Amino acid sequence: DTGVSQNPRHKITKRGQNVTFRCDPISEHNRLYWYRQTLGQGPEFLTYFQNEAQLEKSRLLSDRFSAERPKGSFSTLEIQRTEQGDSAMYLCASSLEGGVDEQFFGPGTRLTVL
Amino acid sequence: QQQVKQSPQSLIVQKGGISIINCAYENTAFDYFPWYQQFPGKGPALLIAIRPDVSEKKEGRFTISFNKSAKQFSLHIMDSQPGDSATYFCAASIKTARQLTFGSGTQLTVLP
Numbered sequence: 001d002t003g004v005s006q007n008p009r010h011k012i013t014k015r016g017q018n019v020t021f022r023c024d025p026i027s028e029h030n031r032l033y034w035y036r037q038t039l040g041q042g043p044e045f046l047t048y049f050q051n052e053a054q055l056e057k058s059r060l061l062s063d064r065f066s067a068e069r070p071k072g073s074f075s076t077l078e079i080q081r082t083e084q085g086d087s088a089m090y091l092c093a094s095s096l097e098g099g100v101d102e103q104f105f106g107p108g109t110r111l112t113v114l
Numbered sequence: 115q116q117q118v119k120q121s122p123q124s125l126i127v128q129k130g131g132i133s134i135i136n137c138a139y140e141n142t143a144f145d146y147f148p149w150y151q152q153f154p155g156k157g158p159a160l161l162i163a164i165r166p167d168v169s170e171k172k173e174g175r176f177t178i179s180f181n182k183s184a185k186q187f188s189l190h191i192m193d194s195q196p197g198d199s200a201t202y203f204c205a206a207s208i209k210t211a212r213q214l215t216f217g218s219g220t221q222l223t224v225l226p
Contacts, residue, residue: 002159033213042120042159042203042216056211056213102148103214105157 002026004106012112013082016111021109025094033103034067037089049075050097082091082113089097100114117141118206120217127224132193135220137204140185144206148214149178149189152201161202162189194224 001094003026014018025032035043046065048056051072061067064082069075079086088112093103122139127133137147148163163188164171171178180198193200200208201221205214 002157004157031212035214040219042205043214044218045213047214048212058213091158102160102163105150105159107155108155 001105002106004092004094004104006090006109008109009107010110010112012114015082015084016113017082018078018080019082019111020076021090021092021111023077023092023094025074025077025092026096026104027095029096029104030072031097032069033095034075034077034092035091035093035105036066037091037108038087043091053106065077068084079111082111084113087111087113115222117144118204118215118217120220122220124175125223127194127222129194129196129224129226131194131214131224131226133194133222135198135202135204135222136186136188137217138184138186139206141184141206141208141215142213143208145209147178147180147187148205149176150203150205150216152203153221157187158203165205171194180202191222196226198222199224209217 005024007022014050032049034046037043064080064093067077089108093105093107149161150158150180152158162173162176175192180187207214210212
């Protein structure tokens with residue numbers, strides 16, 4: 001257990017529905033990352049926060065995806081109008097500014113879109 | 115564009131043997147190279163990492179070898195154990211960009 005928690009661990013939804021995932025980073029970590037991992041592939045970067053500011057967004061993050069990190073603590077990732085192609089593991093990671101870039105990953109949220 | 119290429123896709127090793135996984139990168143701006151271990155249903159866990167100012171780093175049974183001129187780095191697992199059976203990912207990042215670019219993974223099976 002790295003100290004990064006994610007909820008829910010599994011989510012099954014129907015195409016067209018909205019879903020929201022939550023990530024709680026290690027408490028003193030001010031950097032938070034979202035990645036997406038499909039079966040048999042490595043994680044792909046989606047977006048990155050430093051404190052409450054969203055500093056980078058990948059081209060993978062379509063307009064249907066939005067992420068927030070109010071107050072610089074937990075973060076949420078929302079997917080609107082889900083598509084079957086959104087089925088994946090959504091991973092959250094956190095790190096400490098001024099550290100050695102070591103990112104600690106949570107257990108992920110497995111999304112299945114029917 | 116895949117910036118970190120990892121091989122082999124799968125690897126089977128006998129208990130006590132040496133497991134070797136290779137990665138090659140394209141972006142010369144990368145300056146941090148970690149290896150992650152992932153078990154089914156779990157998030158990736160950092161194993162060991164290296165920066166390009168050293169050619170080798172060893173932590174217990176795990177060693178990273180780094181060849182800056184060839185833009186290649188590899189993970190060596192000595193005395194491989196069945197508990198090492200997992201998927202291993204190499205990754206790279208640029209200090210100013212922060213996000214990790216991962217390889218496609220190697221599924222390691224260590225036979226008892």
